[in-house]
Amino acid sequence: MASAHDVFATRHIGPNPADTREILSSLGFDTAADLADAAIPRSIKQQGPIGLPPALDEVETLAALRRFAAKNVTKKQLIGAGYYDTITPAVIRRNVVENPAWYTAYTPYQPEISQGRLEALLNFQTAVQDLTGLSTAGASLLDEATAVAEAVQMMARANLKAAKAGGVVLLDAALHQQSLSVTLARVEAAGIPVEIVDVNEDTELPENLVGAVISNPGSTGLVRDISGTIEAIKSAGGLVTVACDLMAQVLVASPGSLGADIAVGSAQRFGVPLFYGGPHAAFMACTDNMQRKMPGRIVGVSKDAEGAPAYRLALQTREQHIRRDKATSNICTAQALLAVIAGFYAVWHGPAGLRTIATAIHARAVALAIGLSEAGLTLAHDTFFDTVTVDASRLGGSDAALAAACDAGYNLRRVDDTFVGISVGESTTDTDIADIIRVLAGEQTTVHSDGFDLAQGPLGEAGVLREDKILTHPIFTTLTSETQMMRYLRMLADRDLALDRTMIPLGSCTMKLNAAVSMEPITWPEFAGIHPHVPDEQAAGWLELIADLEERLAKITGYARVSVQPNAGSQGEFSGLLAIARYHRANGDSQRTKILIPTSAHGTNAASAALAGLKVVAVKSAKDGSIDLDDLDKQLDEHGAEIAGIMITYPSTHGVYEEQVRTVCDKVHAAGGQVYIDGANLNALVGLAQPGEFGGDVSHLNLHKTFTIPHGGGGPGVGPVCVAEHLAPFLPSDPTADLSDNVDAAGQPVSAAKYGSAGVLPITWAYIAMMGDEGLTEASRMALVNANYVSQQLEDYFPTLYKGENGLVAHECILDLRQLTKRSGITAEDVTKRLMDYGFHAPTLAFPVAGTLMVEPTESEDKGELDRFIEAMRSIHAEITEVLEGKVAAEDSVLRHAPFTAYSVTRDDFEDAISSGHFSRSQAAFPVPGLRHTKYFPPVRRIDNAYGDRNLVCSCPQIDEYAINGEEASEDTEYTGGPMAT
Numbered sequence: 001m002a003s004a005h006d007v008f009a010t011r012h013i014g015p016n017p018a019d020t021r022e023i024l025s026s027l028g029f030d031t032a033a034d035l036a037d038a039a040i041p042r043s044i045k046q047q048g049p050i051g052l053p054p055a056l057d058e059v060e061t062l063a064a065l066r067r068f069a070a071k072n073v074t075k076k077q078l079i080g081a082g083y084y085d086t087i088t089p090a091v092i093r094r095n096v097v098e099n100p101a102w103y104t105a106y107t108p109y110q111p112e113i114s115q116g117r118l119e120a121l122l123n124f125q126t127a128v129q130d131l132t133g134l135s136t137a138g139a140s141l142l143d144e145a146t147a148v149a150e151a152v153q154m155m156a157r158a159n160l161k162a163a164k165a166g167g168v169v170l171l172d173a174a175l176h177q178q179s180l181s182v183t184l185a186r187v188e189a190a191g192i193p194v195e196i197v198d199v200n201e202d203t204e205l206p207e208n209l210v211g212a213v214i215s216n217p218g219s220t221g222l223v224r225d226i227s228g229t230i231e232a233i234k235s236a237g238g239l240v241t242v243a244c245d246l247m248a249q250v251l252v253a254s255p256g257s258l259g260a261d262i263a264v265g266s267a268q269r270f271g272v273p274l275f276y277g278g279p280h281a282a283f284m285a286c287t288d289n290m291q292r293k294m295p296g297r298i299v300g301v302s303k304d305a306e307g308a309p310a311y312r313l314a315l316q317t318r319e320q321h322i323r324r325d326k327a328t329s330n331i332c333t334a335q336a337l338l339a340v341i342a343g344f345y346a347v348w349h350g351p352a353g354l355r356t357i358a359t360a361i362h363a364r365a366v367a368l369a370i371g372l373s374e375a376g377l378t379l380a381h382d383t384f385f386d387t388v389t390v391d392a393s394r395l396g397g398s399d400a401a402l403a404a405a406c407d408a409g410y411n412l413r414r415v416d417d418t419f420v421g422i423s424v425g426e427s428t429t430d431t432d433i434a435d436i437i438r439v440l441a442g443e444q445t446t447v448h449s450d451g452f453d454l455a456q457g458p459l460g461e462a463g464v465l466r467e468d469k470i471l472t473h474p475i476f477t478t479l480t481s482e483t484q485m486m487r488y489l490r491m492l493a494d495r496d497l498a499l500d501r502t503m504i505p506l507g508s509c510t511m512k513l514n515a516a517v518s519m520e521p522i523t524w525p526e527f528a529g530i531h532p533h534v535p536d537e538q539a540a541g542w543l544e545l546i547a548d549l550e551e552r553l554a555k556i557t558g559y560a561r562v563s564v565q566p567n568a569g570s571q572g573e574f575s576g577l578l579a580i581a582r583y584h585r586a587n588g589d590s591q592r593t594k595i596l597i598p599t600s601a602h603g604t605n606a607a608s609a610a611l612a613g614l615k616v617v618a619v620k621s622a623k624d625g626s627i628d629l630d631d632l633d634k635q636l637d638e639h640g641a642e643i644a645g646i647m648i649t650y651p652s653t654h655g656v657y658e659e660q661v662r663t664v665c666d667k668v669h670a671a672g673g674q675v676y677i678d679g680a681n682l683n684a685l686v687g688l689a690q691p692g693e694f695g696g697d698v699s700h701l702n703l704h705k706t707f708t709i710p711h712g713g714g715g716p717g718v719g720p721v722c723v724a725e726h727l728a729p730f731l732p733s734d735p736t737a738d739l740s741d742n743v744d745a746a747g748q749p750v751s752a753a754k755y756g757s758a759g760v761l762p763i764t765w766a767y768i769a770m771m772g773d774e775g776l777t778e779a780s781r782m783a784l785v786n787a788n789y790v791s792q793q794l795e796d797y798f799p800t801l802y803k804g805e806n807g808l809v810a811h812e813c814i815l816d817l818r819q820l821t822k823r824s825g826i827t828a829e830d831v832t833k834r835l836m837d838y839g840f841h842a843p844t845l846a847f848p849v850a851g852t853l854m855v856e857p858t859e860s861e862d863k864g865e866l867d868r869f870i871e872a873m874r875s876i877h878a879e880i881t882e883v884l885e886g887k888v889a890a891e892d893s894v895l896r897h898a899p900f901t902a903y904s905v906t907r908d909d910f911e912d913a914i915s916s917g918h919f920s921r922s923q924a925a926f927p928v929p930g931l932r933h934t935k936y937f938p939p940v941r942r943i944d945n946a947y948g949d950r951n952l953v954c955s956c957p958q959i960d961e962y963a964i965n966g967e968e969a970s971e972d973t974e975y976t977g978g979p980m981a982t
Contacts, residue, residue: 008058009775012513012767013782014862020782023789023863032781036688039784039808041659044694050687051555055772058517064769065762069526071541075406076432077274077531078422079413080387081219082144082176082752084247084269085425088523091482092271092344095489097523102340104499105713106511107333110832110842111312112304112899112938116492117340117713118311121299123475124267124281124343126955130470131249132242132263133256134285136954139297139313140267140339140715141282141331142567144243145182145735145752147264148175148213150284150295150329151241152183154262155211156192157293157328159239163192167208170233172199174218175243178735178752183213185739185748189578189613196740201228211239211261217248220380220421221387225464230259246270246283246342248385250358251459253466262286269426271345272338273523276542277532277753278567279716279760281338291315291952295329297714301957302948305897305941306904306913312943314952330570330607337712348485351471357426361386362459363452365424368433375441380419383462387423389415390440401440408439411534473956495939497841502936503861503869504841505790507812507854508602508653510683510705511841512861518708518766522759532753533736546755549765550720556768556776557679557699558690559722565732565749567756569680572700572719573608573647575750579698579723579730580645580674581612582746586730589672594639596646596668598627600653600848602680614644625654625802627664636671645674650691651681651810653848654802655787665695674698679722682706683858684784684811687777691722698723707764718757718764782859783811786866790857793870797877801852812856814849815873821851824883825890828853831876836899838872838927839936868930875927894919894927902937 010016015023020032029035037045056064077085088097096102108114121139128137141147152171156163169187171180171194180196187194192210197203199214212233217223230240241262242255247269249255255263268280286294292315300314349357362385369379369388380389392401398420405412405420410432413421422436430447437445459465471477479485498504504511521527530539550562566572577595584592595614597605599621606616617639620631627648636643646668651657658664665675677696683706685691691699703709703718710716723731733739735749755761771779791800791813798815817828828851832842844854857866876895883890890896897914904914905925911917915924926932 008515008770009055009778012515012771012775012860013779014860014865015782015786016862019863020785023785027785027788027792032778032785035788035808036781036784038806039804039810040657040688041661043662044689046687046689046693049773050776052552052768052773055775056769058770061517061766061769062521065521065766068541068545069521069524071544072526072530073538074525074529075409075411075538076428077411077529078425078428079411079531079533080421080423081413081533082178082266083274083277083531083533084386084423085427086269086271086273087426088271088273088341089345089348091485092341092348093523095486096341096344098519099493100500100514101493101496101498103337103519103710103712104511104514105496106498106504106506106509106711106841107714108313110836111310111943112833112940113497113836113841115311115939116495117336118299119492120340120343121336122311122956123347124339125299126473127343127346127471128246128283128285129955130472131246131254132244132285133254134260134263135288136291136294136298137283137285138294139299140334140336141284141296142334142571143278143280143282143752144176144264144266145179147282147284148179148241148243149183149186151213151262151264152187152192152194153190153328154290154293154295155239155241158290159210162208162210162237165208166193167210168193168195168206169210170194170199170203170212171196172213172215172218173197174215174220174222175213176219177738178749179243181735181737181739181749182752185750186611189581189611191613199229201232205233205236205238209233209236209238211241213241213243215243217245217385217387220389220415221384222381223248223252223383223385223459223462223464225462227258234259245385247358247361250354250470251362251454251466252385252464254468257466257468261290267339267342270342272341273528273759274531275528275757275759276530276539277755278751278757279335279338281335281342293328296331296334298954300948301953302943302945304943308940309957310940310943312945312948314948314954330574330604330611331568332570332604333568333714333717335716336714337716340713344489346471347475347479350476351469354471359452359454360449361424361426361428362454362457363449364428364430364433364447366452366457367430367447367449368422368424368436371433371437371443371445371447372441375437375443377441383458383464385459387421389419389421391418392420392440393418395440404439405436408435410436410439411531413533475956497836497936502839502841503857503865505843505855505857505869506841507655507814507844507856508680508847509844510856510858511711512708512858514708514710514763515767518763519710521762521766527762528759532755542755542758545765546758546761549761552768553701553720553722556686556690557682557701557722558692559696559699560725561728561731562720562722563731564718564720564758564761565751565754565756566700566719566721567751568715568717569700569702569719570604570608571750572721573604573678574611575721575732576676576698576700577608577612577614578748578750579721579727580676581614582730582748583674583727584644586746591642592644592672594642595644596632596635598648600625601647601649602653602678605647605678609647619646621654625652625656626658626660629660629663632664632667636667641672643668643671643673645676645697647676647678649678649680651684655809655812655814655854656802656804657810659805662695669695680705681811684780686780687773688780692724698727703764708767709760709763716757716760718760779859786857786859786861787811787813787855790855790866790870794873797874801849812854815843815853815855817853818851820880824880826880826883826893826895827851830895830898833942834876834879834895834898835872836938837925838875839931839934840869840872871928888918892916892918894923899938899941900924901939901941904941
């Protein structure tokens, strides 16, 4: 008899056995295996089981994870180097990090039902703008190292004349090593000349200077007045990026006030755990004239159909997957959930709280410096914020000092053979400082940091303290109790439509269950509290878990090796293409610089190719959605020995298993190219077919999709790259290694941490461990079952555009609305907005075919939810039919006016202001009976995108910019949570 806990696979898969039989009967199959057998081409079918260990139940899985965690050694982490001790406020950990209303949210492409997380991201942007002194900030990037690389590329685009004249970018030698290494790898692929120098006022500036990146504080702690350096660089025609520390910026003069054009860094120390290196939200801010060149996303304020303020992603045409091979970055989603946490950290503490935290950190660092100096030890710098670098010769060098500190319970940083660094964190105490002085200097002392005078400290004496106020918006000073904060977090969550409320049937984005048991371990201190630069013996549990996970992923995909370093799917793409490019170069085929990409591919495919230094050659799609073999032959003949490879998404983005995939692989291999198989749709292959066995040389996976890491409103993501044996030498390398003299090394780092966003890897490990061979395989089968059920049930209403030779789809189906639109004027976008009134997040709009909706129900949705979606779509079809029959004009229809807020359907002038008598309140709000019990009301009406782009506002609007209850706000108007509360 199975254990009472041995039910994970059946809990993960939505339809129960009886409902599964009913669905399969309607499709004409006896079992899910029969349907999968019919759908998948015989030429690629997996011949045996995956070969994973036996499945564990939930209790056994948590016990196994506890064993991993127990092998990690927790110390006081004072290593610094870009990763710092911080405290996640319990109210944020409980109500955000551990709350599915926040972590299961999707990217806010449907902004009307994403208002909560958009406000949270706007808080983050506003905090970053205030602290950096720059007028535009984005909604987060991946990590600090890649943000530095993005800034270098951004300066090259903005200072194009100098760049075209062969100008260089100067990289400050004081940058963290991982920032230097990752940036060198990126600019080498992009062809941007850089030099690593000590950037200061005396630096000899080259002709045609593109710009410079200055680190302040420097990696070893030095804080300096960089105003003269910035002035000199700008006088020479260069742009300036400052890599800075958000906590230091609470006290130190902002980059913007000193004349910088761009500021970058990590928001990790704003309440985000160390996580053995990630996920952590990076930030980028810039001047207004550069905002359209920024990578990543910007949240802006627009207005809805009734003129009420509403949030949306602004300037979406900047987004890289839209620009495809013209992209200047490949960032799609970033680290939204982590940016949300950092933004809430700023809201929770406010300007006074942040100043208290920053002052305490600085005061203890000063006490440490004084104690060490008085004991006769030499310091590397006199001016610093939190990091003291000291000569450890007296103890026998840095290694001896680190060992002594480790024995006392502290991890310090090895700077070189002589110097060690100590970075004070939020939880560091006076007792800790006294202990470190005792260990390093042999002096017994008592430390009292209270009453520290900033003006008399090293920052004050150096004249680098900031004089302007920070976080002046009311949101940062109004929520003064935990009750208020708890309700604010709940209020914002209620403005969203996440997976905890409803199916999110997004094709190609797989929003399936993120099981609570998998989520639980990520905040355990033994996982979350490990610095990425600790000695390997202190991270034995992490290393064992990561190695085991990489081995499991290799077995699942049929590849030889896996690296989990890429911290997003887009970075996995980049890693795979970089491996292909460097493989050819190592073989003397440096002319192979062109990559074939089908026109149906994800936009990030082309963007990643451009970043890897490859030129995109498009391959046409045939009428059935598959790769056009004739056009493939044409491109291979035309470009021949220049072909580096091909990028294939399998199953295709058209939602079908292409029969000729082996033929495509064989043709490209015969031409000397490599085959990259985008693993975005791997959830339709696990246990059924292996990319590494049917022709792939390299794939990236999306752990936030197939392997249940939550989407988090746009990140965290992990994009492991899987390779055949011959590409193994070109997997991502250690970012802490110095690449300045070895940019031709085989592997190149792509993320700041060696294991990327390691902090969320236990989620995937737990999912795979609990599902086992059969569970994972059955999940893939049921993804096909559910997709085909939706396709069949809607065939007479919204026909599926592409099907396989057997009339089946894969894990998703593209509903074709083009003829309906042509006849009625009702667009696919109208349908997406109307679905909100039925309580659904819309399917993927207009990708890969304009005028269509791509639906992917996943295996986690039960029959009742599928039927509810089918009912909604059929009801919407009936509303379109009213337009077709001339009963109502398209512009007067309920669809064109959707979605409807609770206020809009209850206002006294509903018929005059909203419906003009063309539809009733009940039709607007309760189009099907079941909604009377579970109704979700969008918080805003349809948002005016064009207005938001014409009138860009990307920070929290001041309260007096909006009317409160129809009246202008005054200074004493109570603030209740952002413009959406007005």
